[in-house]
Amino acid sequence: MVYIYNFFVYLFSLIIRLASPFNAQARLFVKGRKDQFKRIKEALGPYDEIAWFHCASLGEFEQGRPVMEAFRKTFPRYKILLTFFSPSGYELKKDNAPADYVFYLPMDKAHNARRFVRIVRPRIAVFIKYEYWFNYMNELYKNKIPLFYISAIFRKKQHFFKTWGWWFRNQLQKVSWFMVQNEASAQLLTNIKIFHHEVSGDTRFDRVLKILESPRELSVLESFKGDSKILMAGSTWPPDEGILKNYFEQKPDLKLVIAAHKTDEAHIREIQQKFADWNPVLFSQADEVSVQNAQVLIVDVMGLLSGLYRYADIAYVGGGFGTGIHNLLEPAVFGIPVLFGPNHQHFQEALDLLEKGGGFTIRNKTQFQEIMDQLLSEPEKYIQAARAAQTYVSSHSGATDKVIWKMKEYIVAG
Numbered sequence: 001m002v003y004i005y006n007f008f009v010y011l012f013s014l015i016i017r018l019a020s021p022f023n024a025q026a027r028l029f030v031k032g033r034k035d036q037f038k039r040i041k042e043a044l045g046p047y048d049e050i051a052w053f054h055c056a057s058l059g060e061f062e063q064g065r066p067v068m069e070a071f072r073k074t075f076p077r078y079k080i081l082l083t084f085f086s087p088s089g090y091e092l093k094k095d096n097a098p099a100d101y102v103f104y105l106p107m108d109k110a111h112n113a114r115r116f117v118r119i120v121r122p123r124i125a126v127f128i129k130y131e132y133w134f135n136y137m138n139e140l141y142k143n144k145i146p147l148f149y150i151s152a153i154f155r156k157k158q159h160f161f162k163t164w165g166w167w168f169r170n171q172l173q174k175v176s177w178f179m180v181q182n183e184a185s186a187q188l189l190t191n192i193k194i195f196h197h198e199v200s201g202d203t204r205f206d207r208v209l210k211i212l213e214s215p216r217e218l219s220v221l222e223s224f225k226g227d228s229k230i231l232m233a234g235s236t237w238p239p240d241e242g243i244l245k246n247y248f249e250q251k252p253d254l255k256l257v258i259a260a261h262k263t264d265e266a267h268i269r270e271i272q273q274k275f276a277d278w279n280p281v282l283f284s285q286a287d288e289v290s291v292q293n294a295q296v297l298i299v300d301v302m303g304l305l306s307g308l309y310r311y312a313d314i315a316y317v318g319g320g321f322g323t324g325i326h327n328l329l330e331p332a333v334f335g336i337p338v339l340f341g342p343n344h345q346h347f348q349e350a351l352d353l354l355e356k357g358g359g360f361t362i363r364n365k366t367q368f369q370e371i372m373d374q375l376l377s378e379p380e381k382y383i384q385a386a387r388a389a390q391t392y393v394s395s396h397s398g399a400t401d402k403v404i405w406k407m408k409e410y411i412v413a414g
Contacts, residue, residue, distance in 0.1 A: 001167035013107050028087035032104040041119050043101050051078045052122035056131045057086035061093055063151050064128035066206040066400045068098045074404050108133035124411050134171050141174035146410040149178045150403050151203050154185040179403050181348055201399035208333040209397055216307040224291040225311055228255045232312030234305050235261040235326035240318035245274050246365045259299035268300045306330045320344055335390030337375055358389030
């Protein structure tokens with residue numbers, strides 16, 4: 001099985017290289033890994049004690065951020081080395097992450113894993129939520145380096161739990177400790193005789209609660225909102241934007257802030273054209289005067305979304321008509337109802353918000369209109385949903401402290 005796994009890693013690497021001349025993300029993926037070991041070796045000091053954190057992309061970074069910040073305070077003698085698999089995480093956070101060193105993760109080939117561990121010499125490795133790179137896991141295990149998975153979540157359909165998944169199950173035995181999000185994940189691990197785990201919750205709750213405690217004042221948003229109600233649409237994709245356009249054709253008294261998942265020039269231009277009838281203004285060009293006559297504000301810069309939700313009355317989170325919804329906790333923490341698309345089954349916070357009444361799923365433009373109209377016209381329903389969303393987030397804090405407490409069993413503080 002290890003040969004099959006390594007074959008697919010090599011195949012993926014080849015496909016990315018072949019695609020790089022034609023695809024911007026693939027090009028960043030390949031370019032960012034060029035001469036990487038040399039750069040890592042030159043950056044690290046000979047006496048650095050390294051804690052290695054790995055995130056797949058931006059979402060996992062936000063999940064791991066509170067742990068990295070707490071780790072630095074608890075274990076100040078350690079330096080944090082952060083790796084990303086995806087360009088969407090690395091390119092945004094390479095210069096402003098709570099880490100001493102930030103790199104792409106070299107492809108999970110056996111010789112890369114050996115070389116990486118030999119150069120970095122991590123005292124502990126922490127993988128956020130998922131990404132099971134088995135050559136790295138094996139190398140850490142051979143060198144007796146503790147490996148943590150934090151905010152991990154498992155589903156019955158994963159290969160670990162299939163009858164043919166024995167090899168993958170064996171690899172999980174090489175992990176030192178799993179900090180899982182829920183009891184269902186813990187039970188799945190127990191069923192395959194993985195007992196080194198505990199339920200700690202999701203560290204993203206701690207992250208968004210910290211954002212709530214430190215609100216960012218944006219005068220442009222204050223001016224744009226005025227006395228109107230705002231629908232804040234975050235991390236949207238074209239199918240989401242089509243539903244939003246349909247609704248705004250019927251709601252001239254509502255204002256929209258739209259922060260797309262991709263902010264490249266072509267997509268921003270597409271959004272401008274789609275909402276041309278509503279006098280759209282780009283955030284990068286906006287001032288307190290220009291936004292007063294606009295009904296649509298297009299956020300064309302990255303890094304602002306989590307703080308923008310505080311100005312919203314209702315939130316719509318995109319991605320649910322594609323690979324999966326984006327961060328629901330960022331709007332929910334501000335006590336506003338949250339709408340999202342149908343592809344949410346693998347997201348525990350979506351299921352919880354639906355159960356509590358703070359979230360609403362939509363499958364088409366008709367359902368979107370019905371739910372929006374109810375929330376805007378029925379104050380009692382709106383208040384109940386808003387309270388449910390905020391209560392849900394505030395009641396799930398503390399995962400970070402549990403993770404740090406467990407780490408103390410494996411490394412020495414100070």
